Ligand SMILES: O=C(O)CCC(=O)C(=O)O
């Protein structure tokens with residue numbers, strides 16, 4: 001079973017619970033409910049604030065064969081208009097990271113206290129790089145899919161559900177195919193899910209959906225993170241160089 005913490009848990013309680021078993025996924029019901037993003041980030045708001053952003057959408061995340069460039073405004077209109085016939089791909093934002101370009105969005109949420117990151121660099125340039133490379137908005141209609149994967153460089157991730165419902169599956173160790181090895185976390189707006197480093201996960205939206213997510217490093221995955229960089233220095237260099 002995935003650990004579920006009831007709404008109303010304090011930051012201290014959440015932190016204590018996670019310290020007791022740092023490697024396990026955890027769902028914090030309603031933890032983000034009081035963030036300004038929950039409520040403020042409506043479809044209309046996102047269309048207004050970010051509509052002129054150009055981004056790439058694909059037919060899924062992780063195995064995408066098709067991709068196309070869109071303006072977010074038009075993409076939101078397509079979602080709100082019913083996302084076309086079933087035969088059309090469930091287009092989904094791929095690697096959309098608006099937080100460096102739109103830093104005012106950062107005023108509308110806070111990293112959960114139990115997800116403080118050592119990657120939160122001090123210099124403005126490094127901070128901007130972190131926001132661009134490790135922060136995501138996943139936006140799409142009902143039925144979008146993210147295929148099973150682990151996150152980059154053995155980072156942990158926190159996901160906050162902002163609009164719509166989404167089902168995240170947490171899979172057993174690689175090779176273990178049994179359905180019983182899959183645990184489900186059903187996310188509603190305001191829920192926060194912690195996906196620990198190395199955890200295979202996949203996702204499917206049940207309704208038109210907006211999910212906010214950041215990858216992070218803390219003391220529990222720092223050595224795995226450094227190992228991942230050492231194992232693939234070229235990939236790390238590319239990530240550092242990309243603007
Ligand atoms: O919400 C999704 O579709 C994927 C989320 C995810 O894999 C992540 O944030 O690491």
Ligand SMILES: [Fe+2]
Nearest residue numbers: 150151157201
């Ligand atoms: Fe992921």
